Amino acid sequence: MVSFRKKYVSRFFGLIPILILFFLVCSDTNFNFEELSFLSFNLIYIVIFYWVLKNPDILGYGFIFLAGVVNDVIIGLPIGVSPITYLILAGFAAYVRYLTVEPSLIYDWVIFVPSIAVTNSVYFYILRIFFDIDVNYIALAVNTSVTILLYPIIGILFNLLSKIIIVRKNV
Amino acid sequence: MVTSRDDFSIAIRSAFLKKGLKQKFSLLALIVASIILLSIEAINSKSLNFIRSSVKDVIYRTSFIASIPNNSISSVFTKIQNYFEVYEEYEIVKSKLQQLENQKNKINYLKIENDKLKKIIDDTDAYSYESVTTKVLVDKKSPFLKSVILNKGFNSGLKKGMPVLDGSYFVGRITEVNHLSSRTLLINDLNSKIPVLIEPMGYQAIMSGNGDKVALLEFLPKNHQLEVGNLVYTSGTGGIFFPGIPIGKVESIEKKFYIKFFSDLSQLYLVNVITSEPTGNKQ
Numbered sequence: 001m002v003s004f005r006k007k008y009v010s011r012f013f014g015l016i017p018i019l020i021l022f023f024l025v026c027s028d029t030n031f032n033f034e035e036l037s038f039l040s041f042n043l044i045y046i047v048i049f050y051w052v053l054k055n056p057d058i059l060g061y062g063f064i065f066l067a068g069v070v071n072d073v074i075i076g077l078p079i080g081v082s083p084i085t086y087l088i089l090a091g092f093a094a095y096v097r098y099l100t101v102e103p104s105l106i107y108d109w110v111i112f113v114p115s116i117a118v119t120n121s122v123y124f125y126i127l128r129i130f131f132d133i134d135v136n137y138i139a140l141a142v143n144t145s146v147t148i149l150l151y152p153i154i155g156i157l158f159n160l161l162s163k164i165i166i167v168r169k170n171v
Numbered sequence: 172m173v174t175s176r177d178d179f180s181i182a183i184r185s186a187f188l189k190k191g192l193k194q195k196f197s198l199l200a201l202i203v204a205s206i207i208l209l210s211i212e213a214i215n216s217k218s219l220n221f222i223r224s225s226v227k228d229v230i231y232r233t234s235f236i237a238s239i240p241n242n243s244i245s246s247v248f249t250k251i252q253n254y255f256e257v258y259e260e261y262e263i264v265k266s267k268l269q270q271l272e273n274q275k276n277k278i279n280y281l282k283i284e285n286d287k288l289k290k291i292i293d294d295t296d297a298y299s300y301e302s303v304t305t306k307v308l309v310d311k312k313s314p315f316l317k318s319v320i321l322n323k324g325f326n327s328g329l330k331k332g333m334p335v336l337d338g339s340y341f342v343g344r345i346t347e348v349n350h351l352s353s354r355t356l357l358i359n360d361l362n363s364k365i366p367v368l369i370e371p372m373g374y375q376a377i378m379s380g381n382g383d384k385v386a387l388l389e390f391l392p393k394n395h396q397l398e399v400g401n402l403v404y405t406s407g408t409g410g411i412f413f414p415g416i417p418i419g420k421v422e423s424i425e426k427k428f429y430i431k432f433f434s435d436l437s438q439l440y441l442v443n444v445i446t447s448e449p450t451g452n453k454q
Contacts (some may be wrong), residue, residue: 026233026234026237026238027240062194062201070233076346083208091187098186
């Protein structure tokens with residue numbers, strides 16, 4: 001009975017990154033502050049990049065794709081834009097994971113900069129060129145910069161969560 | 172050098188083609204699926220639209236449920252804030268009520284006079300319209316795209332292009348309709364361009380959203396004498412909207428003219444969708 005409970009508790013902890021991702025995508029909760037727009041950032045990108053880099057078995061590509069579809073429907077974008085951008089970001093993270101021998105938060109952070117820059121450029125060009133949708137590129141640039149700046153802080157929090165998941169798995 | 176290039180290509184191949192232990196799809200397969208989805212988006216067929224509408228309805232409802240905790244917390248904060256501001260507001264409202272009472276008497280007189288004059292020129296009432304009251308299901312507050320999801324769709328008679336009002340103020344138009352939900356593009360969205368009329372001068376212009384709390388006034392007549400505080404209404408040009416729906420006041424920022432909206436677009440909760448067509452369209 002105890003081991004049965006432990007098994008489900010550890011499984012629940014393993015689901016937290018997926019739950020965070022879908023909660024961010026589905027709910028009103030976001031980090032786009034109307035009054036303090038210079039502090040807006042994209043937590044979804046951080047979640048995807050961090051967890052694919054750390055452990056892609058926790059946050060599967062299928063879930064990332066699905067989260068992108070849901071995000072497009074809710075924001076009102078052509079369906080497929082967010083899945084592509086999320087998967088490109090995941091691709092960067094996966095590529096770095098295969099190359100890195102000794103992972104460190106600072107190194108991940110450095111790689112996160114070109115990854116998010118490419119990802120947001122793809123996002124901007126798909127909307128602008130293929131669908132003729134105007135995007136406030138200044139807001140996008142500010143959002144990208146703040147996301148980059150916040151990566152290490154949120155990365156530390158995710159490191160703690162990651163440790164809890166590992167500990168729970170090993171109990 | 173050859174080794175590092177090999178490492179690079181192996182890492183790329185592994186990242187995009189390899190499936191992890193618990194992964195069901197490779198990254199490349201999902202990217203291809205996304206591109207297929209994007210291509211399907213351009214196809215407009217009845218059966219596809221039906222599937223799209225149903226999927227969107229389900230996702231919007233799920234999103235509404237997922238937003239409940241966040242909405243409850245913010246509504247508690249708003250209630251507390253309102254509680255502290257209630258006395259101050261009471262004093263303001265009291266003085267405003269006095270002013271409105273005086274204005275009401277004047278308006279009643281003008282209305283009677285207006286009705287009489289209308290009878291003389293045999294004019295139809297351009298401002299009588301039917302509307303449906305709907306609730307805002309989800310407001311994602313994206314910094315790039317400004318739109319909200321409403322809880323009524325085809326079933327309630329909503330159609331693409333219908334104007335949306337917050338009280339009596341114009342806030343946007345319907346851009347997507349599903350069975351049980353619809354999307355309103357707000358007037359501050361970058362993609363929103365609305366023909367407007369500026370009173371008392373009667374200037375015609377285009378209100379262009381810029382993703383902010385104000386919208387830019389474009390295509391103003393040359394040598395105009397616009398003043399801060401002039402009122403802006405929908406012009407009804409092209410028969411898209413009813414003319415005379417109030418939008419906001421003229422504001423000047425760095426030698427450019429903007430419209431400050433009467434309605435707070437970040438606080439929309441219940442909105443009215445005008446379901447009847449403007450008189451001009453019926454003719």
